[in-house]
Amino acid sequence: MAGDITTIARPYAEAAFERAKESGQVAAWSEALNLLAAVTSDPQLAAQIGNPSVPRSRIRDIILDVCGDALPTEVANFLQLLVQNARLAAVAEIARLFEVSRIADQGVRHVLVRSAFEVDAEQQQTLAAALARRFGGQVDLTVETDSALIGGIEIRTGDLVIDDSVRSKITQLAHALQF
Template identity: 25%
Template sequence: MSDAVVAYRYAKALIDFAIEQKVVEDVNNDMKFFTDVCEQNSEFEAVMANPIVRHDKKRTILKNIFESRVNPVTYSIFDVLTRKNRESLIRSIASEFQKLYVKLNNIEQAIVTTVEPLTAAQREEFIKIVKDASGMTVELEERIDKELIGGYVLRVGDTQIDTSVRKKINDLKLELA
């Protein structure tokens, strides 16, 4: 069985248990926290994925970092995974959990890339555009890319709206070629 399928099954079981315990928000925040730790510390992620590092050592690391900072429901999955020698799946499980959370809460994730940080009014306008199009609650991620020169790129799912100056210049180059 592939790791993706296993990660999905653990994530599904975790979200079902979190719903039952009425701690879905807490567990989702914990999964984001775990992902942030992995992104900020590549050594941590490497240790968790390394089959040479003993499982009791990984369990101790997880306990020291997370036990007092996360919900007991979240920590229980870490404990189960270390006992079953599947620590390498925690990052994938966190990712799958967040996908299930988004689906459960009818959230549309959108990414807007601009040259400068958005103002509050611009942020609200992008949220309104996506909400009107999807009818869902919107979670907007903002990115900065100076190479756009101007305009913006809005990505929602597989759809992308690119009004950047960079794109217009590239289109012009193609037209003149």
Template identity: 25%
Template sequence: MSNHAVAKRYASALFQLAKEKHDLKKVNEELQSVKTVVETTPELVQFLNHPKITVKQKQALVQESFKGLSDISVNALLLLIDRKRTDIIVPMVNKYKELAYEEQDMAEALVYSTKPLSEKEQNHIAKVFAKRAKKSKLEVINIVDPKLIGGIKIRIGDRIYDGTVKAQLDKLERNLTAGTR
């Protein structure tokens, strides 16, 4: 079974448990923190994957490092260590987030802009594009990309709304070159 399928199974089980405990949002926030730690700390990944370090030592480190998290989140990590599946932590967290957002009728919107957007601008984008995405709420994540020249580009799932100056210039270039043939 591929890592993606395994991550999906663990995420589904974790999702069901969090849903029963009415902790979808809290567990999602905790897992996002875990994902950030795993992605930014290669030493932790090396430690968790090292064959000479015992499962008990790995679990002790995780319990100590993440003791502020809920039992649901910590136990999920301990289970992954016990089953030697630490390689699927990030894909599992991503799938869990997807399931939790779907349950809450939410989506994540990556908004690329040349400068940081104000809270008011982010709220306006969330309101307008939530309707287009057929969701009740959007979580806006602003990514500053100075290469855009101007405008914004929004990615919601696999849909992209590109209102950047760069996209308009590219379109103009395509139209001009197509017309000269």
């Protein structure tokens, strides 16, 4: 299901980012989309969004009332488009993907590294430098320790996963032995 919402949200996020960049309003769009994500994620409103008996225009009006003047005109128009296409449930994912595009556009790539063992500061710097060379830009590194990996590391950035963990190798071996 998470992949489905991402598939739905991606073209909207890309279009929003392109428009925001064209108009020089990336920061304003980012704030507005995050506000829309927060508003539409409210449990009471989320229930109404999913309720087919509530008119879409009513939901749009509620969102516009809650947001007030915090929404630039273009973002309000974007909201109208989402309402017309019944895509309000994807607003949080659209906002997340917009942020991914914004950060990537700035040349900074978020990288999650999961390691079976503690990674000290010097190792983190070495790893960040190697990943920056690999990806051709700045790297914002987050390191987590996960003993379930048994050994090795797992690197995730965007849609890319590099899994060099012992757990992964054992899983691959188990699949190979089943045939």
